[in-house]
Amino acid sequence: MKKTKYILCWGLAFSEERDMKRLGNYAKDGWFLEKLTPFGYRLKRGKPQQIEYSLDYQNNPDQEYFLFFKETGWFHVCSIGEEIHIFQAPSGTKPIYSDQSTKIEKYAREQRQIAKVAFPALLLTLFCFFLKGSGLPSLVPKILGQISSVLIIPSFIALVFSGLPCLAYTFKIRKLKKDSI
Structure with a gap:
């Protein structure tokens, strides 16, 4: 059985919500975001879970930035460069941006x-x-x-x-x- 899978990204500026929801659906089937690739996402096989993904933009974040998200239940998964960061949390966790x-x-x-x-x-x-x-x-x-x-x-x-x-x-x-x- 394959341990990694690649899926296309439709462009974070255009379909951020759709892509994050799609990644959550893949997690229900046991496929979890491992890293971002130039045109998509690399997923790895794991135990199916109910999780959500969220994206944030922060230029050159420090440890305090990531600690803040961790304390609110969001765990850093991967980043693109020093500006785009994807987090995951169990389903039902308060969204990163709620207003x-x-x-x-x-x-x-x-x-x-x-x-x-x-x-x-x-x-x-x-x-x-x-x-x-x-x-x-x-x-x-x-x-x-x-x-x-x-x-x-x-x-x-x-x-x-x-x-x-x-x-x-x-x-x-x-x-x-x-x-x-």
């Missing part, structure tokens, strides 16, 4: 962080498109046109992988604010 204002803070903090990449990527992509499609060869030196040809693909990729999550967090924040009214 709208703390959820809004969580997503706003992550939105600000990812916007540091998304906004420059947007500007660079637009600038490269402008240089490529300007049709003004006499005004644009040839070297700038060549540089924009090289930069347009990586800048567009950076824009997609940062801009779409940034938009997802924006919509989550708006929905939470609307629901709290």
Whole structure:
């Protein structure tokens, strides 16, 4: 029998709640989150349990951060870098974020962080498109046109992988604010 299994992540910015619920359902069948992989989750085989998973964003957390969660019943499972952390707790444990204002803070903090990449990527992509499609060869030196040809693909990729999550967090924040009214 297999001892590990890989499942896809639909993008934490887009389907955090769905993915955490899905991981909880896998735990009922005896598959537990072991670590995050570039495009998903690696699960390990164990004894079926009723547990919940929750995600938090905290840049460069200290021991006090993890101790706080442990004292409230949430145990650290794994992290992506020094910013995204997944916790687990027995079903029925009080959620990490139980009110709208703390959820809004969580997503706003992550939105600000990812916007540091998304906004420059947007500007660079637009600038490269402008240089490529300007049709003004006499005004644009040839070297700038060549540089924009090289930069347009990586800048567009950076824009997609940062801009779409940034938009997802924006919509989550708006929905939470609307629901709290």
